[in-house]
Each structure stands twice: as structure tokens, then as C-alpha cells.
Amino acid sequence: MSLDLKFNYTEKKDTRSGFGDGFLEAGRKNPNVVGLCADLIGSLKMGDFQKEFPDRFFQTGIAEANMIGLAAGMALGGKIPFAGTFANFATGRVYDQIRQSVAYSDKNVKICASHAGLTLGEDGATHQILEDLGMMKMLPHMTVINPCDYNQTKAATIAIAEYEGPVYLRFGRPIWPIFTPANQKFEIGKAWKMIDGKDLTIFATGHLVWEAVVAEAMLREEGIHAEVINIHTIKPLDTEAILESVKKTGCAVSAEEHQLNGGLGDSIAQAFIRYNPAPLEYVGVNDSFGESGTPTQLLEKYGLNAENIVKAAKKALKRK
């Protein structure tokens, strides 16, 4: 029996391709947009931009710390640099460079981080960063964005070029359903209520928004009506939309491809505790590293798929 999904797809693509296509479009719109990449141009899908704008693109070699400094220097000279590498090397490896030269110095640098999370798959835990959102959201001045599919990633990429200030944009490698509209408007910091519901709210980010959409249909078959909210912007968090939803539904589940410590769930819990205490269950990685495997296998093993969101939802409902 197939599920009655509120959002569906006809095509699948990787979110990194959404970034690559959005980056090219941003470059066409604004001659100040420049690109940097640390020897991962193909992986980041930055090749089309490089081809069209060779004078505005800088291959930095395998030297991420230097890349962040270069980007800060270009930004202060009036450019809008998009610095791309894997999420692991875009955050943990260069935290101090981002902290001092970008965030503290308030430079208009876009840190573009691919291959984030477990869905990187076979490369294993060395590359599957699950702490990046936490590290980035702790930095003052930093905007943190984690879109859910190709279309949303493309729209987010175009939007951050038009926003003045440091941004961390997180995306990934797996071929994933495209279930949000093409040419959508992306509003930084504005949560998107995708599905109305009354019994509980699922706050999801990144690839797990799709899992939340599937979970909603599964819950509905059992007569449970979940609200699904797409939290594409982790910081600034749309606290108002989050609280408004949970006041109506009374309990919630957070779903993210990230450590529970420091992730979206943590940010939501803070908002609940301060303004509107309500039961919250977490779907995320519980204080462990990942491992090699296919994205689907990993999401299942680490408890990050639709079935786990359903389980968490039932737990949250019982606590109401």
C-alpha cells in the first residue's frame, strides 16, 4: 500500500547540485560573487561557475585555513566569496579562522559545506561531520542554513548572495527526492509550515525534512495529524513560528542529521524551556560517530528515518 504523501516527487537529485546551480545563477546576477574551493570543485558542483567565470574563481588546493582567510580578504575588498569544501573541512578544521577572520570580523563570506552528515555514506566517519551545525550556530554573527532538497538548496544559495553577512550553508551528497517547488522564494530565518496538523509538530531540517513528510503520512494512517515545519534556517531560529505551532499541538519531535548535542533539537528545547515548556523528542545522532554504509542503511541504523520519527512522535504524544 502506498502512502498518501502531502508532498511528492518525480525526480531525485543531490542538494550539492542545487548549490552548484544556485551558485552559477548568483554569479550571473552579481559580478561581485566569487568562488573558492579547496580541491573539490567536482564534488561541490562548482565547475560550471568556474567555467563561466574563470577570473572570479580560485582553486586553493588542499588548504582550507588559507581558503577561509582569502575569502575574508576578498570580502573586505567588496567581493562576495563562496568558499566551498566538505562540511568537515569547512568547520572543524578551520574553526579558528572562521571565528576570527569571518565571524568576529563580520565578513560577508559564504561558507559552503557539502557532504555533511551520515548520508555522505561510504566514506565513513572521518568525513561524516555531525557537529558542524552546533559549532557554527555558537558563533556570534553567523547565519546557519540547512536546506532540504535540490530546489530549496538552489533558492537558499541565491538568497545568501543577496544577504550581507557571514553564512554557513550546509548540503549533501545523496540523491534525494525533490519535493519542494522550483523557483521558490527563500526567506532566511523564516520557518516554512509545510503541512498543517493538530496533534504534534515535527520540526525537521535538511534531508530529514523528506523523512518528516513520509512520517506525517504514516502517522495520518493511524489517525494522528502531525504538523510538519521545515526549519531550513538553524540560526537565526524562527522561534515565533516554533512556539506558535507547539502551542497548538502541545508536543513535538525534532529531526536532523546531526548530533543531538548542539543541533536543531537543542535550539528548540531552549525555546521551549524559556517560553513554553512542552514535551520534545529528538531524532538525531546520539553522541556517536558514523561509519561506512549507504545513506539509507545509515539513516536506518542510526535511527534517523521516517520510522524513527513516527516512534518519536508516539513517545511525545504519550508525554502530553
Place this chain on the structure above:
Amino acid sequence: MKKQSLPELQKICSQLRRDVLRMVHAVQSGHPGAPLGCAEFFVALYFDQLHHNPDFQMNGKGEDLFFLSNGHLSAGWYSVLARSGYFPVAELKTFRKLNSRLQGHPATHEHLPGIRIASGSLGQGLSVAIGTAQAKEIDQDNSLVYVLMGDGELQEGQVWEAAMYAAHFGVDNLIATVDYNGQQIDGPTIKVMDLKNLKAKWEAFGWEVIETKEGNDLASVIAGLEKAKSLTGKGKPILNLLYTEMGYGVDFMVGTHKWHGSPPNDEQLALALGQLEETLGDY
């Protein structure tokens, strides 16, 4: 800006040293040694070499720009910025104090004119300077970008990432100076982590290297910077090895790492100031 004579510039060096010592003494914190050693460099740069505008614009379009990568020399930089008109000289008295724009290490957060990037965590300034130099190139802005690093700072790996990059891209509107004083916080660099043959290292990385052997002789410093400038635009980044003495200008501070990060007490300040003429008026 009208160029000043050597004796006039010497006077500014003396005043800069007084400013540095009085600033770190007043808060009993900060780093006097290296800025004393770089007084001639700061003055040569801001009062003789840079085409710059103290009416500060962050993007620095059409201006020569300077970045201080070894941010702990902040007292010296703040003094030369104030003395060149970026902000009131009286503001030097707020150095390292609460609610000041003159942070312990340089920062943009408080919008102090003249500062374009935070520095203090070492090894980052060269990358930033290269990025800005490339932004200038894209904009066909023919002005130059300068950066100062410490010699101990060269122990940071990022410096060599940046060195490789600048040579690869032929960034030739950039003059990087190394304050080659042979001292760092824990002792002489030769003992802490020997830099070995720096000239050969930078040359091997593809840089044009010049040596300014008398880094505390103003005429030599200016001549070195002139030479560096003459070598720009030829496809290679320029490295100026500036041989200085940490603590120069005060007999009991010179040539030792002991004054890297220690302020003088009242008595030591009086002794030191006695060796440095007040030329432009203390703040």
C-alpha cells in the same frame, strides 16, 4: 600627503615608542617588545610609503592597505594610526580598557578606523592580505597590499599554505614583511622552533625575497620598502625580511624576549621614557 624628512620621521618613531610604553604601562598588560622593534617600519609605512586615506573606508578601494597579522603589536599600530589621523590621539589612553575601540588585539567589531580584520590568533593575516590583493586585481585597482607577520608566527602552518598559494597565482601586488627579531614569547626562536634559512624557504616557495638588514634604521627600512615596491607587478609576491631588535630604543629592553608580553612598572617606565624624546606631545 606631503612626505616628511628623515629627521621628522625619526621624531615620530620616538613618539610611537613613548606611546607604546605608556599604553602598556597604563593597563599593566600588552606587548611592548615587538612594537618597539617595529617603530621604524610602522612610521616608514604610514608616513612615507602608503597611499592611504585616514578618512576610513573598509573596502579600501584605490588605497594601499596594510594588515597586521601579528596582532599583539596592536599598541604600535594604534599609535601610528592615531598619529596619522585615523582617530584622536587621546583615544590611545583607552587601550585595552572596558568599552574601548582599542581592543587588546585589533578588531573590527568596535569600528576602529584603520582596522579591516581582527588579528591575534596568529597565521591568518597573510591569507587575508592575499585575498584582498586578488580582489584589487579583479577590480583593476593598482594599489598595493602590505602585511606584517612575526617570525615566530611563521611556525603556523597556514602561513605556508598562503605562501604556496600566492606564488601559484603570481600575486604581485603584495608586500609581506617578516619582523625578523629572532624572539618569541618563550624565548629565542632558535631555541623554541628554529626557523632555519628563512630566505631560502620563501624563495623555494616561489617568492621574491629582499632582506632589510638594518630594520631599526629608518633610511634602510624606507629603502627596503622602496625596493620591494619596485619589484611588484612582476609576477611574484614579495617578501621583505626585516631584521629588527625586539625592544629597540630602550637599553634594558632591547634584544630579549623578556619584554615580549610584559609591561614596565612605574620605575622602568620612567627610565625608558628618559631615553625617548617626547616629540609630538604625549597623548
